[in-house]
Amino acid sequence: MNEAERQAIxxxxxxxxxxxxxxxxxxxxxxxxxxxxDGDGDLKPQYGGQPExxxxx
Numbered sequence: 001m002n003e004a005e006r007q008a009i010x011x012x013x014x015x016x017x018x019x020x021x022x023x024x025x026x027x028x029x030x031x032x033x034x035x036x037x038d039g040d041g042d043l044k045p046q047y048g049g050q051p052e053x054x055x056x057x
Contacts (some may be wrong), residue, residue, distance in 0.1 A: 043049030
């Protein structure tokens with residue numbers, strides 16, 4: 001991959017990020033859709049969130 005391709009990818013990621021994070025609600029929904037947050041809006045354990053305890057939530 002050359003530098004022009006890297007720059008194009010960076011620009012695309014920036015546009016997508018700017019588009020998806022216009023409000024806190026949009027950002028939260030995007031993180032849920034991407035699989036980083038669970039349906040409750042908590043960070044999933046594999047990304048540093050608290051492991052779920054049986055019987056809670």
